[in-house]
Amino acid sequence: MTTRQDEVLKETLHRMAGRVTDADPAGERLAGHALRGAERRRTRRIAAGTTAGVAAITLASIAVAGGGRDRAEPEAVRPVTSGSPTHHLRLPSNTAAERAVVRACMTTDPDVPDITAADDPGEMTGPGTRIADFRVLVTYRDPLGQAVLLGSTVAHRTCDLDTRGRPTATDRMTHQTANAWQPSLSSATRVISLDDGREDILHRSDMTGDDKTPHGVQAEFAGRVRPDVTRVTFTLPDGRTSDAAVAHGFFLWRKRTDTPVPVRDLSPYRTLVIRAYDHGGRLLTTVRTQISAALAGS
Amino acid sequence: MNHEARRQFTEFVTARTPSLLRLAYVLTGDRHAAEDLLQSALTKTAARWGSVRDSPEAYVRKAMYHEQVGRWRSPRWRRESVTDAVPDRSIADLSGQVDLRLALEHALLALPPRRRAAIVLRYFEDLPEAEVAQVMGCSVGTVRSQTHRALARLRELVPDFAALAEDPAPESTRS
Numbered sequence: 228m229t230t231r232q233d234e235v236l237k238e239t240l241h242r243m244a245g246r247v248t249d250a251d252p253a254g255e256r257l258a259g260h261a262l263r264g265a266e267r268r269r270t271r272r273i274a275a276g277t278t279a280g281v282a283a284i285t286l287a288s289i290a291v292a293g294g295g296r297d298r299a300e301p302e303a304v305r306p307v308t309s310g311s312p313t314h315h316l317r318l319p320s321n322t323a324a325e326r327a328v329v330r331a332c333m334t335t336d337p338d339v340p341d342i343t344a345a346d347d348p349g350e351m352t353g354p355g356t357r358i359a360d361f362r363v364l365v366t367y368r369d370p371l372g373q374a375v376l377l378g379s380t381v382a383h384r385t386c387d388l389d390t391r392g393r394p395t396a397t398d399r400m401t402h403q404t405a406n407a408w409q410p411s412l413s414s415a416t417r418v419i420s421l422d423d424g425r426e427d428i429l430h431r432s433d434m435t436g437d438d439k440t441p442h443g444v445q446a447e448f449a450g451r452v453r454p455d456v457t458r459v460t461f462t463l464p465d466g467r468t469s470d471a472a473v474a475h476g477f478f479l480w481r482k483r484t485d486t487p488v489p490v491r492d493l494s495p496y497r498t499l500v501i502r503a504y505d506h507g508g509r510l511l512t513t514v515r516t517q518i519s520a521a522l523a524g525s
Numbered sequence: 526m527n528h529e530a531r532r533q534f535t536e537f538v539t540a541r542t543p544s545l546l547r548l549a550y551v552l553t554g555d556r557h558a559a560e561d562l563l564q565s566a567l568t569k570t571a572a573r574w575g576s577v578r579d580s581p582e583a584y585v586r587k588a589m590y591h592e593q594v595g596r597w598r599s600p601r602w603r604r605e606s607v608t609d610a611v612p613d614r615s616i617a618d619l620s621g622q623v624d625l626r627l628a629l630e631h632a633l634l635a636l637p638p639r640r641r642a643a644i645v646l647r648y649f650e651d652l653p654e655a656e657v658a659q660v661m662g663c664s665v666g667t668v669r670s671q672t673h674r675a676l677a678r679l680r681e682l683v684p685d686f687a688a689l690a691e692d693p694a695p696e697s698t699r700s
Binding site: 246254255260262264340402 | 526534537540546547548550551556559568570571574626629648682689
């Protein structure tokens, strides 16, 4: 039996889909891009085949949101060179203020998808998946408020708070997703490991439906660093460099614009350079990832 | 790809782009991301045109689904985030104050991609569970569990939607 709920769900989906009919991209343009992309893929496969065995570096693939795979694949965090010292991270204790932050950011226990399950992902349960298990690992402050990396022994997620300490409406939703650490926290830590890299399209909560033009975009990068890393910097393509917050062996950095951003300006992506330094200012490693042009300043 | 194959591919894309883009939009919730998703799926389709030319649309749809859901496993995927212009207006609040369907849209966008895809395939594409399972590459049981979890989350996020659960649809609108 079809219920009103089924009907409303169908109507909502079709209503959403109906928004794209006015300005459909020309099929010929899409076809042309696809044909050229397919040719480039073929060329790359051939090239890769001829150099197989030469490159020994393993790159952990980081998918760029909304990114067509015919675009240059984003560069990912490089593993530390072999023979480097290893250690295991321990979670810090929460202060009373930090416990309040966790409670503000998590109104219910998070959903932790079990990414090891190939078919039905399901949810992870047990220790490390409850609100009380999460700690504030590192806090990044800027004029717009603060971002925090929350983590347990099992999973992590970021949360954005305004200047008054209020989480965004999205962060206040129940059962937010927390992603399992990959590799686990008990694994040896690289010089720098990018565990969370994401871009958010920001919508004001009073703008809905057809007027829902993004009013901003934000990129956040967070992860783990080896204990000897005391400074992590992010450099945009135009050379501007800013420091990430680093604490307890974790780091967090964000870049945000609160000016209207047409979605067409979110791509292409630009290279974002991440550098890790030790206490003496010695550069330990340089890694590259990507950031939307809208945030890249060029 | 020879000239004739290129012509066929272009003809297919031109004819089916509006429909495929709508599917991409409900999968991603974002126009820009939808175009990227479709473009990526079409690129894969073009690369395999020789073997999929008999049923290219099914291949494109499957490619879009897997591309979108693949992002779920990635540490980096773009999400939509609602910030506060009006304090205290959360998704749950929207359901009562503005419009059930708008609240439902926000809630759909908050679902993990795999669950959203299950909902899209069942309720937008109107595919039977067996076909959804085929597209998702999983068992019918998994389709059921994914759909069940997604609906439970939607009901949780939008109380007015939950209240509709037991109401039968009017005869004239039943499918």
